[in-house]
Structures are given as structure tokens and as C-alpha cells.
Amino acid sequence: MTELPDGHFRQLIHPYTGEVGRVHVPKQGFTTDFAAVIDSEMGPFFVKAMINRPGGRRDSILREWAVNPYVQSLSPRVLWSVVGDDAGWIILGFEVIEGRDADFEPGSADLPIAVDLLNRAASLAPPSAARNWKEERWDAYVRSEDELAFFRGDALLHTDINPSNVMVGDAGSWLIDWSWPTRGAPFIDPACFVVQLVSAGHSPRSAEGWAARCTAFAHADTKAIDAFAAADLRMHRAIAAQHPQEKWLQALADAAQAWAAHRGVS
Structure with missing residues (x-):
């Protein structure tokens, strides 16, 4: 109260x-x-x-x-x-919805629900207002203009895929908290999902297996995913270093490290 x-x-x-x-x-x-x-x-x-x-x-x-x-x-x-x-x-x-945070741990029945939401989100057309919402969060962490080009695109992105933003209830499931929607390459949201899954206890191979059920990730250039995994690791390391008291940030950096190592880009 x-x-x-x-x-x-x-x-x-x-x-x-x-x-x-x-x-x-x-x-x-x-x-x-x-x-x-x-x-x-x-x-x-x-x-x-x-x-x-x-x-x-x-x-x-x-x-x-x-x-x-x-x-x-x-x-x-x-x-x-x-x-x-x-x-x-x-x-x-x-509107008020009734539900709980999704469980991203291995074996959870919520994983197919999260994949379905990501595929549905990928099918949404960006509004005209999104014309200038270019995705730039990872720009400072790439090594070349060629890598940067992989992240550009016209897909509407959520970019904060985590268990508390995927809600599951008796009446349905929702992807909530569109606090910073952007426009970029469609594989980015499923790639963010990979890091969250590794942080929740999945192996990188298992996490990528779930992300591969997302059409945008399955169809992405492997070089683009490699570039993203490396840039995402650099970003998470930088953020965790700025906030050493926040253990969850270090956990995400560790997950990003495991994924990058799995892809051989660490």
C-alpha cells in the first residue's frame, strides 16, 4: 500500500x-x-x-x-x-493483466511461450514514428563498420527480453514494458534471449537451440550473430564494471562471455 x-x-x-x-x-x-x-x-x-x-x-x-x-x-x-x-x-x-514472470530455466514450460511471443513480435510492422528509432545500443562495442551494418534493419525491436518482461497467465501471455523500442536487425531480440537463457542455467548450445525456433534468428547470417555476441559481451562487461555492486549485471556479463566463447568470438 x-x-x-x-x-x-x-x-x-x-x-x-x-x-x-x-x-x-x-x-x-x-x-x-x-x-x-x-x-x-x-x-x-x-x-x-x-x-x-x-x-x-x-x-x-x-x-x-x-x-x-x-x-x-x-x-x-x-x-x-x-x-x-x-x-x-x-x-x-x-489495462491490468493477471500473470506471473516467465521461467527461463532449462525444462520450463514457459520457453515455447517466450519463443511464440518473439516470433509474434517479429511479425509486427514498425510504426511511422519508429523511422528515427535506430538501434544504437551496441554501436560503441563493434570493431568495424561492416559489423555495425549487421545490426541495422527495419524490424521493430523490444530489446529488453528478460523473464520479468514475459508474463504468463491463465488468459494468455504478454511481452510487456516496451520502454525503449527501436528499429534494427530482426535477429537482435532472439539474440538477447540467448544471453538471458544462459544466465538462467542453459548451456550456450541449448540457448541457441531455443533461439533457433525464432525465425529471425534461424535465418540470420552467422557472421552477424558472431558480431553481435562479441559486441554484447563488450557491452555487458562495460556495464557490469560501472556498477560492481549489481550482481545481476555481472551474471549477465558471465552469460555473454559463455555464449561468445561457444561461438569462438571471445
Whole structure:
């Protein structure tokens, strides 16, 4: 149980919620200024919000708002929004879905579900707003322009494939938290899945076996996957070194190392 950020926030959402009762912050963290499931006069909503000030975090929630109409076949719908230069907040009100985080461990029944979501995501056409959403996260970690060219493309990418962003419930499954959608090579999301699977206990061979069930990964140039595995390792090492207290970041770096070694690119 917690409270809304302030009276102004309550006033901004009141036209969409009416009076707000229970406010429940989920256990998993969100890189937002406010995220909670609320009960209100007009129903339950998952509310995600950023303070409206310039910067990457503001851009992130605006991208999530812009992409939502195009990903509603596999992600919760934004039912209402407060988006304006003078609002003080940018607020998205999502439908509430019932489910749990996916289990990526070997033998999990959730693995085919994750593969299905990745294949469905790969079939989505990027919106016109994505024209300038070029995927650049790995650009600083490649060794040549030829490698960089492997990562370019027109596929709509999620790029944060992890167990907490794959939700499984009785009513369906969802790929949630489209906080930083980009446009790039279609194999990138399944490649991110590989590292998560290795971190969850798979061997690199097993992880690649599951990723190969994703059409985009199965059809990718092996040189492109090699280049990505090497760049991803460099990126995870750099991030883990910047945050040595975060053990999960080192675990991902270790998984990226194991995958790169398996491919002979470490």
C-alpha cells in the first residue's frame, strides 16, 4: 500500500480514474518515476509515469506511448494517457493483466511461450514514428563498420527480453514494458534471449537451440550473430564494471562471455 505522488498527479488522472483507492507497487522495479496498480472508481489500471522533463527517461515513456497501438496483440493496452508539455507529468494508464514472470530455466514450460511471443513480435510492422528509432545500443562495442551494418534493419525491436518482461497467465501471455523500442536487425531480440537463457542455467548450445525456433534468428547470417555476441559481451562487461555492486549485471556479463566463447568470438 502506498500513495499517489502528489495532489497534482491525482488531479491529472481523476478524469480517467475517478476517486483512487488502493495503490499497489509491484515487486519488480520499473525505471520510471512512478509505477503502480491502482483501484479506482473507473476500474483497476496499471499506471506508469515520468516527470515531464527533457531527457532519455521522458523520451522512453513517449516511445512506449507511441508504440502501444502497434503492439497490442501481445502487450497490455494503454487505455488513457496524460501527455502534454505543461502537465508536469507524462502518465500512461494501462489495462491490468493477471500473470506471473516467465521461467527461463532449462525444462520450463514457459520457453515455447517466450519463443511464440518473439516470433509474434517479429511479425509486427514498425510504426511511422519508429523511422528515427535506430538501434544504437551496441554501436560503441563493434570493431568495424561492416559489423555495425549487421545490426541495422527495419524490424521493430523490444530489446529488453528478460523473464520479468514475459508474463504468463491463465488468459494468455504478454511481452510487456516496451520502454525503449527501436528499429534494427530482426535477429537482435532472439539474440538477447540467448544471453538471458544462459544466465538462467542453459548451456550456450541449448540457448541457441531455443533461439533457433525464432525465425529471425534461424535465418540470420552467422557472421552477424558472431558480431553481435562479441559486441554484447563488450557491452555487458562495460556495464557490469560501472556498477560492481549489481550482481545481476555481472551474471549477465558471465552469460555473454559463455555464449561468445561457444561461438569462438571471445
